[in-house]
Amino acid sequence: MASQDWFDKDFYKILGVSKDVSEAELKKTYRKLSRQFHPDTNPGDTKAEARFKEISEAYSVLSDKDQRAEYDQVRAMGNGARFTGGQGGGFPGGFPGGANFGGGGFEDVFANLFGGGGAGGFGGPRGPQRGQDLTTTQTLDFIDGVKGTTIKLSLRAGAEPTTIKIPAGVQDGQKIKIAGKGNPSPNGGPAGDLIITVTVKPHPVFTREGNNIRVVVPITFAEAVLGATIQVPTLGGDPVKLKVAPGTPNGRVLRVKGRGVVTAKAEGDLLATVEIAVPSHVSDKAKKALEEFDGLLPDEDPRADLLIKAGLL
Numbered sequence: 001m002a003s004q005d006w007f008d009k010d011f012y013k014i015l016g017v018s019k020d021v022s023e024a025e026l027k028k029t030y031r032k033l034s035r036q037f038h039p040d041t042n043p044g045d046t047k048a049e050a051r052f053k054e055i056s057e058a059y060s061v062l063s064d065k066d067q068r069a070e071y072d073q074v075r076a077m078g079n080g081a082r083f084t085g086g087q088g089g090g091f092p093g094g095f096p097g098g099a100n101f102g103g104g105g106f107e108d109v110f111a112n113l114f115g116g117g118g119a120g121g122f123g124g125p126r127g128p129q130r131g132q133d134l135t136t137t138q139t140l141d142f143i144d145g146v147k148g149t150t151i152k153l154s155l156r157a158g159a160e161p162t163t164i165k166i167p168a169g170v171q172d173g174q175k176i177k178i179a180g181k182g183n184p185s186p187n188g189g190p191a192g193d194l195i196i197t198v199t200v201k202p203h204p205v206f207t208r209e210g211n212n213i214r215v216v217v218p219i220t221f222a223e224a225v226l227g228a229t230i231q232v233p234t235l236g237g238d239p240v241k242l243k244v245a246p247g248t249p250n251g252r253v254l255r256v257k258g259r260g261v262v263t264a265k266a267e268g269d270l271l272a273t274v275e276i277a278v279p280s281h282v283s284d285k286a287k288k289a290l291e292e293f294d295g296l297l298p299d300e301d302p303r304a305d306l307l308i309k310a311g312l313l
Contacts, residue, residue, distance in 0.1 A: 006074045011058035019072070023063070027173060030059040034199060038139075056137040060197050063173070067135075128189030133182045135195045138166075142203035143236050145170050146213065146261050155181065155194070164196070169211065169263040172200040206235050211261040211268030217254075218277040224248045232272045234259050242272060250276045 012019050015029055033055045035041065042048035061067045138151060148168035152161040164178060175197050182192025207214045217232050227246035231239040234256070242254045253273050260268025282290070 006061075006071055009058075010075075011062050011071065014054050014058040015062070021062075026059070026062055030055065030063070031172075034059075038201075040201070056197075056199070060135055060137050063197070064175070064195075128187050129185055130189050131183040131185040131192035133192040133195055135197070137197045137199060139199045139201060140166065140170070141201055142206065142208075145172070145198070145200035146208070147236060153194075164194070166196075166198070167263070169261045169266075170198050170200070171208075172198065174198050203235075205233060208261070209271070211263075211266050212271050213260040213268065214271045214273065216275050217272045219244060219248075219274050221276055221278070224250070224274070224276050232256070232270070234270060240270075244274065248274060250274065 012021070015021075015026070015033065017026060017029055021029075034052065037048045037052040037055060039045075039049050039052060061071050134155060136153070138153075140149065144166065146168065148170070149166050151164050151166060153164055154161050162181065164181075166176065170176065175195055178194040178196070180191045181194035184191050205215055213235055215233060217230065219228065219230060222228075223230065223244055225247065227248070228244045229241055230244055232242050232254070233239050237259070240256055240259070242256070244254075251273060253271050256270035256272065258267050259270035262268065
């Protein structure tokens with residue numbers, strides 16, 4: 001998927017990482033920069049938007065093992081020689097709508113530059129070549145990543161937008177390959193593929209853990225002690241009622257079956273963690289009642305077991 005600007009763009013420098021950066025560190029750096037420069041975080045800031053596109057393009061290449069190796073080879077070659085593409089021998093252009101695409105294999109770079117494929121080219125006559133792949137990054141809302149959605153992409157200038165189905169349960173950073181939606185072959189071979197790298201926005205209430213969806217639900221001290229029936233939000237659906245048992249401790253997890261990520265192969269749950277809300281303002285009357293309540297409790301130190309385990313008692 002080599003692209004002409006690979007000779008000029010230092011993707012490692014754009015992300016601020018070394019050339020031997022690990023996959024984990026690369027992903028961590030990308031997520032940090034993506035949040036910092038995302039258009040939703042910087043509305044109307046054209047410089048931030050341009051920086052976000054640079055970051056997305058760099059990560060799209062470096063996060064793919066094959067593309068990264070190819071990029072390193074192209075850059076190494078570019079240090080010794082400078083190539084530019086003319087008509088019929090250049091590299092593919094930009095992707096309509098702002099996303100940048102690369103295409104083809106490293107071998108195809110030389111085929112394009114030197115008019116390969118025909119007699120006199122490297123390796124002599126060649127058979128039908130596979131079309132170049134197209135790559136892009138798409139940002140989804142949290143609920144669309146969980147439930148699935150459809151998006152429209154203009155793959156080529158002047159062409160009608162193509163509807164792409166994003167499956168339910170797609171993860172942040174996941175790559176989706178759409179076979180045959182890349183560039184057509186230049187000489188009768190199969191078309192290339194469309195490769196979409198997905199970025200999923202965080203949700204203000206819900207988080208994802210595998211196929212489960214987590215949410216933190218505040219409850220009062222009285223509800224924790226006496227028990228209660230509470231309403232818990234669900235992602236994209238009506239709230240559900242859950243029973244809090246008397247004496248429920250802080251941090252207990254209540255499970256709602258089948259209300260997590262649901263795909264053809266798996267079904268996750270909604271995990272609601274109860275968190276006892278401590279009031280910041282208490283009236284004198286309430287304080288007195290609480291003191292009377294405390295006086296009626298057994299004379300036990302709730303931290304005694306902790307101190308014993310720590311070897312302090």
